[in-house]
Amino acid sequence: MSVSIRDAGQEQLIVATGLYKSFGGEPILLDVGVEVFRGRILGIIGPGGVGKSLLMKMLAGLVEPDAGDVTVLGQSLQSLNASGLARVRDRMGFLFQNYALFDFMDVGQNIAFPLEQMGVPKAEITRRVAERLAEVELPGIERLFPNELAGGLKKRVALARATIAGAPILLYDDPTAGLDPVTSSKIFELIRRLHRPDGATVIVGHDIDRMVAVCDEWLLLHEGAVLFRGTTEEGRASSHEVLKTFFMETGMLGAAA
């Protein structure tokens, strides 16, 4: 395992090594390694179509890599059986790029679904759903259906569903795609609030200006490989061309603050 010395002593919640994936002979990810540490918020950035969302789905075991290994909470996803995978997934929350709200369920049923699958008693589910909706500032909309909601509201409902089970590891796939600036700020504010110090958060995104205020660490994907891994300061200090375009042009807002 290619765990670098600098991280020794810090607990890794997710370790991925040597991830390779191709579609129809076209390689997308060549050799990608990811480490996610307890208590940190990791931002995964890179140009469009580089495979960021794909990488995220591999971390959750939704896509199987052609080669390489993903270990979550000390368990290798590739070697787990269905029930083992289920136990790991119970400890993860995933916010999907396209909301992925079940359109045949209302908002309340959507948010309650993960708890129902875990066998939580009904009364407790109702209470926790109401609580969680209040937390994303959408109290009392349980009976509405997803297609009655605007994009930003859907995102917040999806956020509520991803976090309802209290999972320590939270994965957000482009949480502000297609949202206006005000809503985006609100979403990132929520993400920061929902982050657990004893857990970890991973954000895939384009909105680096806003991500700078949230993320502790970065991973820059470029041409199918990890081009940079480090903190914001390190990213800024680097003289690499691609890194510069990412951190100089879009990251100055956060630096000035």
Add this chain to the structure above:
Amino acid sequence: MSSLAPTPATAEPQKRAKRPIPRQSKANRPLLYPLAAFRRGATLFLETLLWCIKPGALKRRRRQILEQLFVIGNKSVVFITVTLGVLGLISVFQVLVQVERILPDFSMIGPAFIQIMTREFAPTMAGLMIATRVGSGIAAEIGSMVVTEQVDALRMCNADPVDYLVMPRFVASVIQTTLLSIYGCVIGVASGFIAAGLFWNIPAGTFFNLQLVAYGDVVSGLMKAVAYGMAVPIVAAQAGLETSGGSEGVGTATTRAVVNASFSVVVLDFLLSGFSFLFLSKGPM
């Protein structure tokens, strides 16, 4: 920003490591496509069966099964009434025009028609219509759930898509295809009688005669209905689950579901007709 824990690290870009050798799939060869697809379909079928026989599974999914029973029935009743009605009319009409030239005796037309409707046309035409109507619906529904990541979301919530989406449709389809085949048979025979009675004045007593319908014919017809009812949702769900690439992908999946489901009905019809000819009737062995 000040709360950042300092981490000693190299800010230098990482060197790209040597490319690992990926596991190559044999299914990439064009000639093996149908074979590989068939194997995936068979796997999905077995998986669905396993979910069905799991203790308490049917009870747990009762709501979804009832919902799907209604959806399938509601979608297909009018459709099957129209198509099998027309088929019954035109078949009897054309056959009688032919028979008129050869024999003056129409007494066997009704019984023979009822027999072949029971054994062949009612289940197969109902199966084809369900493949068209319900199969395309299942593929479009599941396909758009895949594209909008709802299937991934199910998996993240530890709800197996086969258990949650395929199994209820499978169970409902088996029940409804059987019922609709019986219904289609009644409609076809009734409309066949309309043609016979209207144009050739064949009395109802002569037409509605079950003397030729043997035990084997009924078993053969029911066997076909159940087989189509199993095959159509599996083939359609497979097309839906393998959807890739946005809204165009959903269109492709829907199209593929209709063709594959219809074709599997034709192939099953051949296999089961052959089976019942050899083993259920007193044919030459």
Add this chain to the structure above:
Amino acid sequence: MTRVVRALGTHTLGLLELLGAMALLQLRITRALFPPRYDARETWRAFYKVGVKSYPIVIMTALFTGAIMVIQSGHFVAKSGATSFVGWAAGFAVLAEIGPILIGLMFSGRVGANNTAELGTMVVTEQVDALRALAIEPIHYLAVPRFLAMIVMLFLLTALGDLFALIGGAITADLMVDIPMKVFLRQVFDAQLLDEYLLGLLKGSFFGMAIAVVSCHYGLTVRGGATGVGRAVNAAVVAAAIAIFVADFFVGVVWTVLSK
């Protein structure tokens, strides 16, 4: 009670509106044919695409159809002992009725559904509007070529498929019903089924026309993005199947009455 009447009225009106829209589309396509006002190159491309896309499935279906019909008529033979009946019964059923219908249904699933999806996607992505902006009439450029291609190709595919059905029937007769291939084919020829063959081809052409108009109509009237395309494909294959059976009925009756 009023609810039922109202629902019935709404449905009837909706159905009439649909039939009217399709008749109008048919009319506009026909008008574009005399004098010819359609894109010749696009038409050639449509012929090629429609033919290549559908012939494997049509031939496979035809082989099985012939086989099934022989087995089914074999049932009667097994009971009555009238072996000479198999060639006539299977040949008649395949050529006049079941062959064209099954080939038509498969063609509808393969080509018709695909056409709806393709046109629908063009509508949703505003490509059809782009054509209009370039002063190209979508009916001339998109609908007419597909219309011609589907009629001609389904005619040809029925002609070809019928032959394959007889081959499939002959093989099955030999293997399962104990009638040598040669004897079976002799029986089919002796039954003088040329009329039925031609009837089948006529049906095939009408099915092609029906599938073309239905699939173009649903494709060009798609609304509501990706889900709209899926819904349109679903509706198109269903409407095409109904159209096939209705056309089958009318062509069959008119043919029989005229040839009596």
